[in-house]
Amino acid sequence: MHIPSGFNIVTPYFFVRDAESFVRFLIQGLGGEETCRSMRPNGEIANAQVRLGTSTVMISEATPHYPAMAAAYYLYVEDADQAMQLALQHGATLEMAVEDMPYGDRQGGVRDAHGNIWWLSQRLVDEAYQP
Template sequence: MYIPEGFGTVTPYFFVDDADGFASFLVKAFGGTEVLRTTRPDGRIANVQVRIGTTTLMASEAGGAYPPMPCACYLYVEDADASMRRALAEGATLEMAVADMPYGNRQGGVRDAWGNLWWISQRLVPAPYGPA
């Protein structure tokens, strides 16, 4: 099986209103890099790909058979506090303040302007999840 570089076996794909703004949010809030953008004849985004760390996310302008549909994502970052500050500065709303969790993560949550929930998580221990 061939999977293109930067993609995983499962790749998040978002249908959103204002795909351009959503791509900008991913870049500014989570340090993403836009790697590809294709547009429709009307100028709206047909597909935009943004790489965050080792994962590529895709998004399209919602419409027709594909209305806007939010999802929840678990995002590993180097610094949960700094990532939370950037996400809030880019218009996300607080769901859960960053705190140390009993399973070895420092984690908080935000909801972006498109309704997506982002669990921003920094792993504190170099060990798999499991009983303490």
């Protein structure tokens, strides 16, 4: 099996209204980098790809056939407090303040303007999760 560089076995694909502003949030609010974009004849994003760390996500403008849908994502970051501030500065709203968790992560949560929840997590220990 061949998987393109920057992609993983599971790759999130976002269908959102106002895909342009969502791509902007991924870049400015979560520190992503746009790597690819194709447009529809009407000027809407058909497919954009944004790399977040070692993962790529795909984004498309919602359509009646593929309506907008929100979900929750767990995003590992270098510094959870800093990532939280950046996301909030770029339009996210607070879901949960950053704090140390019993499973070894420092974590907080935000909701973006498109309804997605992002759990911003900084791993504090170099070991597997313990039940």
